[in-house]
Amino acid sequence: MKDGFLRVAAATPKIRVADIDANAEAIISCVNSADKDCALLVFPELCVTGCTCGDLFRQEAFVEKAWEALYRIAEETSDAGCVFIIGLPAYIEGKLLDLAVVIHEGVILGCNVKLTLTEEQSRYFSPYEINGSFYDEHFDDEISFGQPLYFCENDLFSFSVMFDEDLRAPISDDVDAALSGCHIIATLSSRPYTISSDEKTAQLLCAQSRKLHAAYIYANAGFGESTTDLVFAGTNFIFENGRELSRSSAFKEGAIYTDIDLKLLASERLRDDSWRTDFANSSSESDFDFITFPMDLNENLDLIRKVGKNPFAPEDKEEIARRCEQILTIQAMGLVTRMTHINSKKVILGLSGGLDSTLAFLVCARAFDIMGLPKTDIHAVTMPCFGTTSRTKNNSIELAKAYGAKIDEISIKDSVLSHFKDIGHDPENHNVAYENAQARERTQLLMDLGNDEGSFVVGTGDLSELALGWATYNGDHMSMYAVNGSVPKTLIRHIVAYEADRVNDTQPQLASVLRDILATPVSPELLPPTADGTISQKTEDLVGPYELHDFFLYYFVRLGFAPSKIYRLAKVAFAGEYDDATIYKWEENFLKRFISQQFKRSCLPDGPKVGSVDVSPRGDLKLPSDATSKVFLDELKTVLE
Known part of the structure; x- marks a missing residue:
């Protein structure tokens, strides 16, 4: 069997x-x-x-x-x-x-x-x-x-x-x-x-x-x-x-x-x-x-069981809507409780025009509604640099304005170039230092600005990024409270779409902005855009499709399935969308990154758990930072035999 x-x-x-x-x-x-x-x-x-x-x-x-x-x-x-x-x-x-x-x-x-x-x-x-x-x-x-x-x-x-x-x-x-x-x-x-x-x-x-x-x-x-x-x-x-x-x-x-x-x-x-x-x-x-x-069972059963592509989200539309509402409420109440505990009435966050920061902003807006606070005390900051496109920057500005939040545009180009000069880095060398310096500069700016005005830095990173380690250590990896840390990327899409549908009749322009954010390729925008001003650095081209990684994440962390079984299930779930070699490639990538990037998860900021899968080192995932992925990679290789 x-x-x-x-x-x-x-x-x-x-x-x-x-x-x-x-x-x-x-x-x-x-x-x-x-x-x-x-x-x-x-x-x-x-x-x-x-x-x-x-x-x-x-x-x-x-x-x-x-x-x-x-x-x-x-x-x-x-x-x-x-x-x-x-x-x-x-x-x-x-x-x-x-x-x-x-x-x-x-x-x-x-x-x-x-x-x-x-x-x-x-x-x-x-x-x-x-x-x-x-x-x-x-x-x-x-x-x-x-x-x-x-x-x-x-x-x-x-x-x-x-x-x-x-x-x-x-x-x-x-x-x-x-x-x-x-x-x-x-x-x-x-x-x-x-x-x-x-x-x-x-x-x-x-x-x-x-x-x-x-x-x-x-x-x-x-x-x-x-x-x-x-x-x-x-x-x-x-x-x-x-x-x-x-x-x-x-x-x-x-x-x-x-x-x-x-x-x-x-x-x-x-x-x-x-x-x-x-x-x-x-x-x-x-x-x-x-x-x-005794019974002889077929070892090579061709599965007739339906395997959904998104284990984090139900297929029923009404159930998805209910779940999105619950998640937003959990996130908002987590933030409300933390703000009440530290007697904070202001928050600050980086708003990039991407999915993660959009959800974090929506959570802040809901938390302020619950607390009866003016949304002008939500301070959204867009921090353009080398890779920022007009599409994402404009969407972030329009989003903040639609909710009546404070929005500032602060370019970090000069600060990053000055930093490159200090450390002797050639700006034409687009290596990891080139990218991470931008992420860390944004975090430093938010932290210092928050201290200056007495506000509280809300983190935007999501569960999928944390699983892959797709975050800059002590950059976007760090905040004072991380509201998205247990929400995977595929589910964030549903939540933002839910919010767009919810405001469609009363605020059609806001709904249009949210839908354009949904249509924007996922990107950290750390590398210069293309000649026509569009995004050149697409995350899913680099680390793999998030729908695959979220699938791997659920079955590996939530249920502890062997990599070969996850591969088998993925072939059923994504039949006709990804060939076997593609699924194998990205599962292998997931296993390597998930194990090797634990050091980033070992020092995560606080944040609310919303579902059955979480990677907080304080409760749900207790892994050594120096473990090896060899056992899992070897087991995955058995599907090639």
Whole structure:
């Protein structure tokens, strides 16, 4: 199972109520036609008989026929490679039980008993909370029943089985199953379709899968069930760690497939402090029988799982807007609290006309609104030098004016040239000293001007730049409070676009300025412009596309994925946009820069954390400044073998 990916499915076959032979045939057909790489396939509750059989469940011949159908299903699917789970009634130890039967290669691995019965089901079935076993002559084997857990010899592939009502109980067994090591919760359901029922189910699966860092495969009864009193839609779901990976359409038979990431789930559990505490204190292992089984899993799975290009931003437009608003509020409140603490009523920042300083300025404006302070005490300074273009300078001036902030233009050319003279540097030598001298001069100017007028220097650098070390040490790297330090470049684009949309009707000129800033190439503007006055130094040409680097950053820092797995995911996410060689080149570059540039992150100014990825040395990222990237570069090279 390469990289932890496992293909799973939930299926709702077309059944006929009480026609056990026809239902068995439908199940057999579904199993034998399943995706060859599918490892686990889940069917609905009581799918062998139909869940709407009523008092037929009290007929001994009917129940025994269902068990006989189980023999046929097991035999006729013995060549199928997947584990699958079906639902049927059965007599065990004098009780009629609602069972989920787990089958693999013609063998019954175990039977899970439904514990929480509906009022209707209590008319026929009994709950049974004791683990046990019974001998079956046909299989010539002892079959476990109760609440067994299932573990493939590959320890990441592990699952428990439960029913819809058990999942909704105040105390549900999925918690103990997860604490006992299960990564997947297979859920059989016969829930009828009513107004909002699917959304309520999705909300439950979302919450449980996020809380337990687990995957849920939910299969529901559907077409063919009796509509005497109820309708069954057969809406199936697959959730992973709070994310919906797949959902079937209502009233549609068949199967849904996706690839779940078991290593992602394991990684989340390792990083969750409360999870580790609960796992250490859990004694739930004694409450379950553990069943192991062998299985050959495809090591070269072609992923069908959707991989988004921007893991920092949701795809839904309304959700993006909500998130942008939250981020701006977090940033602004961080600044408000710091200003209140030091009794400061003024801020100063460098405004370049680029994305980062634009966002920092927007944060300052919002903070001043919260504090009820005049925006004239936001002092924006544009500091043109050798590489500044009229486009960026004019945008910075227009932006500040639109908000009523104080804006000054202070050229640093003479200061930098004087500095070059002092250190004996030839201005025609456009080396790193040429570039960094400008960045440090700007920081010095802001610091000194801030001291002179009693204002507070707000930093503008973002998370993507800090990850790459694309900042001048003690230049733009330093400030008195850094509001953008945990916001990646790709997300900043969304936030600035959100603000442009927000003011579009009331301040169309401001919206136009913000959109032109979005359209401007990312650049530090430290090298002279081209002959026609346009930007010559484009950051993404030098260090690589930020959308790639933010992708690498998320999976490397947030989830700790191996470089080869990140490369594999990037190929899926950016298929058709970047070829394999380009992705490899920039991931290699990312790994080198991320490790080698830690010394800059080891002394970052304070700033608010806004999301799950942050590189503050005081909390989220504790790395030595003198580590080597060799292990990661060597691991990445394995994709070339």
